[in-house]
Amino acid sequence: MYVASEWKDYEVIDTGGGEKLERWGDIVLRRPDPQIIWPIANETAMWREVHGHYHRSSSGGGQWEMKKTIPERWTISYGPLKFHIRPTNFKHTGLFPEQAANWSWMMDKIKNAGRPISVLNLFAYTGGATVAAAYAGASVVxxxxxxxxxxxxxxxxxxxxxxxxxxxFITDDVFKFVQREQRRGNKYDAIIMDPPSYGRGPKGETWKLEQSLYPFLEECTTILTDNPLFMLINSYTTGISPTVLNNMLNMTMKSKFGGKITAGEIGLPITKSGLILPCGILGRWEA
Structure with a gap:
């Protein structure tokens, strides 16, 4: 388990009843989480007096109930890294705080590489890993x-x-971008990817992680330099275990470049209970 335990501006205060109580800077939000299948031990006033509560709809999706006035967006920090936070209409806030465990790891790898490092961040979202890699001194796409x-x-x-x-910054279909980089002969020292469980391309192409991830990973190995630094895969797809990512990295990265692989769950500490909230999995290959 890789735990993002160094946060000061973010906290999972409590969990239970399919929901988590979170502090984002000075703003407290209550959001659903499918991993939380235990009850709330004590639904204190803090649970009820949140700034915002996201309610799931029985027909899919959901909506925010704002109980207190909050800014349209606000800023939180992870050490020197800063991020805008904004509740979106699909429950997210624009940041996955558990990924800080990966940011710290990649920053150390980049800083200690002793050479210029180029990083490709795929399915890059709002750029948590991009900010971390750039801060550490890498050039980033x-x-x-x-x-x-x-x-x-x-x-x-x-x-x-x-x-x-x-x-x-490139707005593009990730698969087509990788294929174009192959044709252009562009190479990277490190690749980060956070592929979705399911998606559609601009021409209706379907991506299903179980079918598409391995061939895509193979494609990505062709745009790495001869001396790559790391490959990081994050996954939030239910039913995929860390061992699956370990096996795929063994068959692609390790067979081609040697190095070592680590894989496991990623999580956040829960202040009230002292437990860990699981938040997905990761697979890391490093030279």
Whole structure:
């Protein structure tokens, strides 16, 4: 289990009844989480007096009930890294705090590489990993198909005082981008990917993680340099175990480049109970 335990601006205060009580800076939100199948031990006033509560709809989706006035967006920090937070209409806030466990790891790898490092961040969302890699001194290419998320990532880079760093933001279909990089002969020292469980490309192409991840991973190995630094895969797909990511990295990265693999769950500490909230899995290959 890799636990993001160094946060000061974020906290999982309590969990139960399919929900988590979270502090984002000074704002407290109550959001659903499918992993939380235990009851609330004590539904204190804090559970009821939140700033916002996201209610799931029985027909899918849901909506926010705002109980207190909050800014349209606000900023939280993870050490020197800064991020805009905004409740979206699909329950997310623009950041996955558990990923801080990966940010710290990749920053150490980049800083200690002793050479310039180029990073490709695929399915890059609002750029948590992009900000971390840029701060550590890497040049970064950030690719996501959603224009709004790419803009949000640009704002996070500016917010962190990294506008002068070599970061390219590309709004594109990730698979087509990788294929074009193959044809152009462009290479990277490290690749980060956070693939969705399911998705559609611009021409109706379907992505289903169980069918598409392995061939896509094989494609990505062809755009790595001869001396790559790391490959990181994150997954939130239910039913995929860390051992699956370990096996795929063994068959692709380790067979081609040697190195070592680690895989496991990723999580966040729960303040009230002292337990760990599981938040997905990761697989890491490193030289």
């Amino acid at each position: 950030h690719v996501d198909a959603a224009k709004g998320m790419v803009q949000w990532a640009k704002e996070n880079i500016q917010l962190s005082g990294l506008s002068d760093r070599p970061v390219r």
